[in-house]
Amino acid sequence: MSMLRDITIGQYLSGSSVVHRLDPRTKITVVGVFMIVLFTAINAQAYVVLVGFAVLSVVLAEVPPRMLFRGLRPVLFLLMLTFALQLFLTRGHVLFTLGPLVATWEGLRQGIFMVLRLLLLLVMASLLTLTTSPVSLTDGLEAILGPFRFVGVPAHELAMMMTIALRFIPTLMEEADKIMKAQMARGADFESGNPIRRARSLIPLLVPLFVSAFRRADELATAMESRCYRGGHKRTRLHRLRATGLDAYAAAVTAGMALIVIGLRWWIPL
């Protein structure tokens, strides 16, 4: 298939590693905590702990690093730009000059921290989707958001939307491909010309795709109603989430990591 195949949203690599076997609620919480802690890190020691934690997670997940790097390629430019901006725009002791641009020691340090921060963020988020099947990811999210229902978070509805989106992405992709081929057979050109022209050439693809998506949504709603769907209230599940000793371990290690990183803020101020 053409370019549409390359779009992969939250790819999942099935496996049976320790990380794969963790309860999705644990994994989501660990990644959440990691991200928060990441933004409290202000010194090199804290970054060493964070990088150590991430490396440990990747090793335990038995995910080939090549898979992770492939996910990073599209953001490489963003990382370089971030680094350059930090390097040249932070004030402090001069490191070197490049024409009118002045690089500083402080900028170098900030740049490295910033790039590390983004890298760690991406690695942990990819690790979550690489090791958790869409079904359990959705179940986990629903379970975690559940308690916030009382402050108006539509936990079940969000999870249902995610499930349906995941279910229909391949169907709609296939359909888009079919429409594209049909239009190309009639002489449509999707690949040449300037960006505006290319965007315009997508209209004959998007219009039928949208029309069909609405029809599908309508039929799906009828089918769901026929199967007694009436929202999340009193709903039971085929698979119940079950936390094990492994989850307790993961929680303890994560808590330890968080305490050290936050503690380092005071022990070694800058």
Place this chain on the structure above:
Amino acid sequence: MSCAAAEKEIIEIDGLGHRYGAGTDYEVKALEDVDLRIVRGEFLVVIGPNGSGKSTLARHANGLLLPTEGRVLVDGMDTRDPNRLWDIRRTVGMVFQNPDNQIVATVVEEDIAFGPENLGVPTEEIRRRVDEAMALVDMGEFSRHAPHLLSGGQKQRVAIAGALAMRPRCLVLDEATAMLDPRGRQEVLRTVRRLNREEGLTVIHITHFMEEALEADRVVVMDRGRIVMDAPPGEVFGRAAELEDIGLAVPQVIEVRRHLSDRGLSVPSSVLTVEELVEHLCQSRR
């Protein structure tokens, strides 16, 4: 409610009329004066040209649409009673035309579990029902597969299993074979026929393929919102001229039979399949 009647009939439709957009400028009279009784364990086939009201009728069987005139009783429950709506929907399972647009989940067994989950069935019981439903449609080995990778016939069998997991008494298939290739159609038909014979499930099968009507207990023919014939297949297809008048083709065997009797070789109307016809002709030559 008369108990004797409720015991024999699963669905009773009396003087049913339905108007879409009643009271607006776009009012469409889709059903008029429909009387139909569906007996438990029956295999009923509904045929009729496009727009004759087949889908509209089907949607009255589980309260997706409510009568604008007359009434529909499902297992003795009036579909207009909002308190019984969920009992009605679990009594009458529905399978629709497009297999892609009725599968909700990303894993086969999760999708089959959708109905019982909505009914609040306990986890262990859901497991049992899912396994049972998958076995009934012969899809056990696909339990962990992604539905979008299955063939059309397999997807429709998953959809049937999804309905069966609610333990319905009656299954309505609204042109469930229309988008399938001949092999997929065979798969689905064989499954439904077996469920009807072995599990005693009542089946209402709406179709455009006349051949599929030949094995029914009873065939209902619809035209312009009304039931115009309601009889066993032999009798319905014996009235070929009337069927052609409303734009329906007659199955090939029936056509051949008619040509033969035009030429003076009479074949009894009980002959409905190619095999029966061949057998009859071979015997009559002797």
